Amino acid sequence: MQLAQGPRVRFSPFYRRAEAAGIQTATVYNRMVLPVATDDPAADYEALTQRVALWDVGCERQVQIQGPDALKLCQYLSARDLSQLKVGIAKYVPLCDHQGRLINDPVALRVDDDTIWFSIADSDMLLWIRAISGERGDDVEITEPDVSPLAVQGPSATDTVAHVFGDWIRELKFFHFRRLTHEDIPLVVCRSGWSKQGGFELFLEDGNKGEQLWDLIWAAGEPYGIRVGAPNYAERIENFLLSWGSDTDEESDPFEAAIGNYVDLGVEHDFVGKEALLAKRSLGPTRELKGLIIEGAPLEPNPEPTGLRNPNGTHAGQTRVIAHSPRFNQNLGLAIVEVPYNLPGSKLQVETADGWRPATVTDLPFDL
């Protein structure tokens, strides 16, 4: 199926470069085009895990909260305690609704004393945060600034980025960032990114300079074999980096989604969903996101969630994503598994394109 284009779906400042470099499939994420793969996924994976990959992730929009009440509002929105968030530091943050459902899992960046960005996953947090704040009457401005992330990931990401910005970035700690202007390009350089290989996210603050920034990084990465890429399906499953909306459904809460360790329920202040999350924690989950090892020949990724049943043939949950892992040479899956089938070692049956196959439940991240 061809992706139709029109003004309702926006392009990032990097899109044309990513397309010219070989991207052939894309999806829509936060109402923007998100490049997904070239015609050679094995080469995409190899560049990310062995060399360096450049990703157009401009669709990871920033919601900027600015004003005297910015930190107070962010505390109220976040299930993780943000009271210690300092300028120059990023934190991974579960956001829940009043019923304790996980509605996004952004990275929060405190870019200034009174300015915080939420770098969001694929649900409309601009609307959500404006709704909450509008009802509360906070003294803040909530905007979508002209900020577009570009990710440099892989073993040679540090050498590549150091070549452009200097060796100081080698000392930058994980989830720390610096805001600067380089060759007239304003941006935030953060050690972060959605791969286990590590790397950097460059938050471009002027959409007119997207191709200039892309070209600088590309040239610096050529000695290391840089290649265009995208958030990598197989690699992120191997290393369990949660994909909100893929691994979760409309009812998932942070405990079920295996990110309960980022929820701080002991804080004194109220936050959206606190009461519901306290109740959920005391009751314990009725289902959990778990890993699956699926038997048989290599499987293609599944276009839709698939069935999961116990050996008696009755419902045991839903498989969210399936991929063949190059690293483990196994078929892996992430599945929302009903209690009591969530125990590691449970033997289940998974629905695949060519029928039902045996699978074994494991904890996350995979430890094979």
Add this chain to the structure above:
Amino acid sequence: MQLAQGPRVRFSPFYRRAEAAGIQTATVYNRMVLPVATDDPAADYEALTQRVALWDVGCERQVQIQGPDALKLCQYLSARDLSQLKVGIAKYVPLCDHQGRLINDPVALRVDDDTIWFSIADSDMLLWIRAISGERGDDVEITEPDVSPLAVQGPSATDTVAHVFGDWIRELKFFHFRRLTHEDIPLVVCRSGWSKQGGFELFLEDGNKGEQLWDLIWAAGEPYGIRVGAPNYAERIENFLLSWGSDTDEESDPFEAAIGNYVDLGVEHDFVGKEALLAKRSLGPTRELKGLIIEGAPLEPNPEPTGLRNPNGTHAGQTRVIAHSPRFNQNLGLAIVEVPYNLPGSKLQVETADGWRPATVTDLPFDL
């Protein structure tokens, strides 16, 4: 560019039938696949305007508000007075945020005394409404029910739908509906739809019966030359049916978007955005959505908004959508035009794929 598939982007219950019937391009709308066109747009247009077209619009999700406070909450959300909304009646409703920005323009259907559906455009109203209601503490349940619209549009839509459901539908007035079960398929039959030709939207209430419903309508439409279609780009511009997110940007309000006549500011109750809309109305718009007639050879639809300038070469707004109109044999555009260039008859320059072209501003809908 190929559309990547994965669990984050859902399929409607009609998708496979639409694909089998020839749909070749699609987009993503409310995080679902929306079929957009076959490989023959001229034939799509001809079927819609001369015969009958069947559209998979399952992505037009329903947000169901149910409970003792349902109507009260909907009044608070809506810029249009809903106090007279009766069971069996639908109304077109602008929804605004606290700053008076237009954030969606659903059709509201009162399906029961305490149950209202908002049949939404492409922004996440489930999140938005839950946020507002969560802060207010209304006694309602807000859910996304298993409801998927299927549109039957065109001059032979009435004959087609009457063949399936009976001749009573010929008497059904515009924006009236009936809830029923037909051959074990539960659905709402509403005289409505996003085309000037008119027709029906069938709100299927059981996703397992999508292909069964599709097949019933298809068989009934065969004598009239039914064809698969989709919300039609050229036809909806010719007749100015507003497309939220295409014709509007992040800052558009209902007055600018030419739907100010659906805003009721004289009501006694408060609603989201009322104060901001009163201020906007008293100041008057600084820009307006207008029609453009663009000179020269037939133009292809534009993938992104394009520039609009006055004869002196300075900024005069932004062209949102461009299409060649088969009916008028003219290039038409919808543009957000800055005051004072919004006057009908203004001569402007429009950026197109092959350079700048002269264009004339007109009122909407087009009267050519």
